[in-house]
Amino acid sequence: xxxxxxxxxxxxxxxxxxxxxxxxxxxxxxxxxxxxxxxxxxxxxxxxxxxxxxxxxxxxxxxxxxxxxxxxxxxxxxxxxxxxxxxxxxxxxxxxxxxxxxxxxxxxxxxxxxxxxxxxx
Amino acid sequence: xxxxxxxxxxxxxxxxxxxxxxxxxxxxxxxxxxxxxxxxxxxxxxxxxxxxxxxxxxxxxxxxxxxxxxxxxxxxxxxxxxxxxxxxxxxxxxxxxxxxxxxxxxxxxxxxxxxxxxxxxxxxxxxxxxxxxxxxxxxxxxxx
Numbered sequence: 001x002x003x004x005x006x007x008x009x010x011x012x013x014x015x016x017x018x019x020x021x022x023x024x025x026x027x028x029x030x031x032x033x034x035x036x037x038x039x040x041x042x043x044x045x046x047x048x049x050x051x052x053x054x055x056x057x058x059x060x061x062x063x064x065x066x067x068x069x070x071x072x073x074x075x076x077x078x079x080x081x082x083x084x085x086x087x088x089x090x091x092x093x094x095x096x097x098x099x100x101x102x103x104x105x106x107x108x109x110x111x112x113x114x115x116x117x118x119x120x121x
Numbered sequence: 122x123x124x125x126x127x128x129x130x131x132x133x134x135x136x137x138x139x140x141x142x143x144x145x146x147x148x149x150x151x152x153x154x155x156x157x158x159x160x161x162x163x164x165x166x167x168x169x170x171x172x173x174x175x176x177x178x179x180x181x182x183x184x185x186x187x188x189x190x191x192x193x194x195x196x197x198x199x200x201x202x203x204x205x206x207x208x209x210x211x212x213x214x215x216x217x218x219x220x221x222x223x224x225x226x227x228x229x230x231x232x233x234x235x236x237x238x239x240x241x242x243x244x245x246x247x248x249x250x251x252x253x254x255x256x257x258x259x260x261x262x263x264x265x
Contacts, residue, residue, distance in 0.1 A: 025229065028222050035219065051178075051185040058179055078168070081161045103165075110168045117176045 020080045027073035027080075034070045058121055067118055075111040079103070150239040153246050157221040160214035167211050174208075192261075202262075209258045217250040 004010050041057050042049060058067060082103045090096040136145065147155070164171070177188035187196075192208070195201040224242050228234065233242075259265055 025226060028226065032219065032223065051182045054185070055179050078161070078165050081158075082165055085158060085162060107165070107168075110172055113169070114172045114175065117172065117180065121179065 020084075023076060024080045027077040030070060030073045031077065034066065037066075055121070058118070064118060064121065068115065071111055071114045071118065075107045078107055082107070148240070149243040149247075153221050153224070153243045156217055157225075160218040160221075163210065163214045164218065167207070167214075170207065171211065205261050209254065209261055212257055212261075213250065213254040216253050217246070220246040220249045 002008075038057070045053050058064065083100060086096050086099045086103070090099050131144070136142065174188065177184040177191075179185075190196075191201065191204050193201050196204060224246050227242070
């Protein structure tokens with residue numbers, strides 16, 4: 001019988017799981033890189049870190065643009081993660097639907113707030 | 122009772138939260154895995170706190186003062202030590218989620234799926250996250 005697993009796997013369907021898998025990892029790498037970048041900026045600061053240093057980190061346009069995509073990545077990453085938790089533990093379809101809807105509202109609201117903070121800097 | 126019946130080991134086919142969780146012995150890699158979920162959910166729930174910190178710390182000098190004061194004297198009826206404690210919980214969650222996530226990514230690319238490596242990397246994850254949490258926690262509570 002022909003091998004249909006591993007690299008020879010027959011790819012079928014609409015890639016629902018594959019997309020979540022890839023998104024989870026790409027956003028994770030972006031969040032990790034952003035953490036290291038922020039940490040490096042803080043570690044290479046001389047003296048105590050006050051408001052000016054901290055706000056100064058977010059003042060260049062490229063940093064604002066990057067932070068914006070990090071916020072999107074964080075919300076998307078959290079969405080995939082929270083959904084997989086509901087898939088595993090919330091079995092009744094109705095309960096799962098309610099939890100997913102609440103999670104979506106929660107995450108989009110938080111993301112909106114974070115973007116608003118970033119926007120007025 | 123026959124010898125066979127006495128030696129019957131418990132079987133876990135469908136875990137019940139109330140009867141099995143206390144007796145089920147999770148391997149260390151599984152322990153890391155469930156903590157990955159716990160830390161992720163914790164951060165999701167505490168997301169408004171994180172954004173509030175970002176907001177107050179970065180928006181203006183006055184709000185930066187409010188941000189620092191929340192840790193030192195408290196915010197409204199919430200005492201400062203409680204805010205520090207919740208922040209420490211957030212710090213642990215972030216560190217654990219980051220370490221366990223890097224472990225995941227490494228397992229994805231290296232395909233090191235042996236039992237030994239699973240255990241060793243789980244130990245490394247715990248040492249990293251708990252160690253750094255203790256160091257940062259000591260700093261947060263002003264021990265050094």
